[in-house]
Amino acid sequence: MRRVAIVQPMRTAVGTFGGSLRPVPAEDLAASIIKAVVDSSGIDPGVVEDVAFAQSYANSEAPCIGRWAALAAGLPIEVPGFQVDRRCGGGLQAVINAAMTVQTGAADVVIAGGVESMSNIEHYTTTARWGSRSGNQTLYDRLDRGRERSQPEDRFGPISGMIETAENLAKQFGIGRDQADAFAARSHQRAAAAWETGAFTEEVVPVTVPQRRGDDVVFDRDEGVRPDSTVESLARLRTLTPGGTVTAGNAAQQNDAAAACLVVAEDKLEELGLEPLAWFEGWAAAGCDPAVMGIGPVPAVQRLFARTGVTFDDLDLIEVNEAFAVQVLAVLAGWGVELDEVDDRLNVNGSGISLGHPIGATGVRILTSMLHELDRRQGGLALETMCIGGGQGIAALFRGVHA
Numbered sequence: 001m002r003r004v005a006i007v008q009p010m011r012t013a014v015g016t017f018g019g020s021l022r023p024v025p026a027e028d029l030a031a032s033i034i035k036a037v038v039d040s041s042g043i044d045p046g047v048v049e050d051v052a053f054a055q056s057y058a059n060s061e062a063p064c065i066g067r068w069a070a071l072a073a074g075l076p077i078e079v080p081g082f083q084v085d086r087r088c089g090g091g092l093q094a095v096i097n098a099a100m101t102v103q104t105g106a107a108d109v110v111i112a113g114g115v116e117s118m119s120n121i122e123h124y125t126t127t128a129r130w131g132s133r134s135g136n137q138t139l140y141d142r143l144d145r146g147r148e149r150s151q152p153e154d155r156f157g158p159i160s161g162m163i164e165t166a167e168n169l170a171k172q173f174g175i176g177r178d179q180a181d182a183f184a185a186r187s188h189q190r191a192a193a194a195w196e197t198g199a200f201t202e203e204v205v206p207v208t209v210p211q212r213r214g215d216d217v218v219f220d221r222d223e224g225v226r227p228d229s230t231v232e233s234l235a236r237l238r239t240l241t242p243g244g245t246v247t248a249g250n251a252a253q254q255n256d257a258a259a260a261c262l263v264v265a266e267d268k269l270e271e272l273g274l275e276p277l278a279w280f281e282g283w284a285a286a287g288c289d290p291a292v293m294g295i296g297p298v299p300a301v302q303r304l305f306a307r308t309g310v311t312f313d314d315l316d317l318i319e320v321n322e323a324f325a326v327q328v329l330a331v332l333a334g335w336g337v338e339l340d341e342v343d344d345r346l347n348v349n350g351s352g353i354s355l356g357h358p359i360g361a362t363g364v365r366i367l368t369s370m371l372h373e374l375d376r377r378q379g380g381l382a383l384e385t386m387c388i389g390g391g392q393g394i395a396a397l398f399r400g401v402h403a
Contacts, residue, residue, distance in 0.1 A: 001103040001104065002102065005276035005277075006095070006279070007041060008037050011033065011361070013204050014256070015223055016254075019223055021119065023211070024207060026062065026116060026256075027065060030069035031070075034069055041262055042273065043109070049108060050082070050110045053112070054090030054115070057359065069115070088321065088323065089363055089393075089394035094112045095367060099263050108268045109272070115361050117256045124139065125137050150162075150293070168292050169292055169324075170245040173329070185230050187351060188226050188350065190349055191225045199372070200222070205220075206219065224356045225354050237249045250325040251353065252323050255358040258358075259368050263280070278399060281396075284307060285394045286303050294327030300394055301393075301395045304396075312337060314381055315380075321362055321387065374400040
């Protein structure tokens with residue numbers, strides 16, 4: 001199979017729930033990042049052979065968002081597109097699908113990305129089409145409903161949402177509130193430091209946001225980062241369940257963002273005048289009990305390492321999406337790895353707790369930040385892994401071009 005290059009990974013800044021990006025629907029965010037990747041790479045849009053795009057909370061305002069956003073971005077009508085959904089892992093899965101397409105020779109150049117506008121996720125009803133004889137129509141919040149319905153209840157029983165799965169891991173691995181808050185403070189401090197040192201400047205694409213009154217506003221900085229977060233300040237927050245560990249401060253945010261990259265065959269790089277940032281090395285996904293969905297990276301990485309022969313000693317960077325602080329700490333315990341052993345390699349510029357978790361976009365947001373950091377470190381091997389609601393994990397390896 002052909003070697004696959006990751007070229008021009010870029011992202012928007014991440015908006016908070018109901019924050020600066022609320023006026024921008026998901027399809028516009030997706031179109032803007034596709035256009036930015038094409039324009040900045042200098043590639044002829046006509047050589048793009050497919051667009052793989054993830055969105056977890058899709059709707060009919062922009063069906064099949066890969067195709068919709070490609071057209072909105074001005075790509076030729078001959079360029080097809082499709083939509084990917086592996087929930088939290090959807091963005092990474094879009095890159096993987098694109099890589100496999102290129103590896104097998106079905107295409108030479110694919111755009112892969114992900115998007116979510118959680119601020120604009122709608123309420124819906126399942127009873128309006130045919131009416132009801134009496135009583136009320138129920139409007140479901142798609143955000144909450146998706147978490148409650150993440151698994152078949154008749155097999156696994158009811159799960160109130162992702163917070164419950166995190167608390168299950170906290171109990172299973174004996175992780176306390178103080179440990180969770182310390183990890184959350186670490187995330188915010190690292191993300192703030194990354195902005196201060198300019199680490200994110202090159203990867204972030206400004207988004208022009210229309211205003212109801214006045215001139216448009218340019219949004220170009222992650223707005224969920226709280227540089228003043230400390231263990232002491234986080235400890236003052238109330239837990240979301242009585243006697244629990246998870247708070248609003250040590251869990252991922254709900255966010256809006258988009259991210260994308262070019263996935264290109266190695267033998268086409270010179271012809272197209274493209275410079276790769278990294279090579280795609282391999283991937284794996286695995287299932288786990290939905291009640292402890294956060295442990296998903298453990299079996300996924302075990303499967304990936306078994307296939308590739310890689311170990312943690314081989315890794316220069318490790319990214320574990322921070323759905324919850326206790327979930328990341330549980331994953332480390334499941335791997336048999338102490339935090340201090342990987343502290344200088346793990347989530348070095350923050351992650352979901354500080355930067356946010358725009359579900360469908362997160363996998364490519366992480367990839368973008370990780371590969372730019374890998375390049376600053378002059379290459380090496382990087383692991384990206386994520387837990388997935390409903391009981392899955394996904395993991396992928398990327399090698400820097402300087403390695």
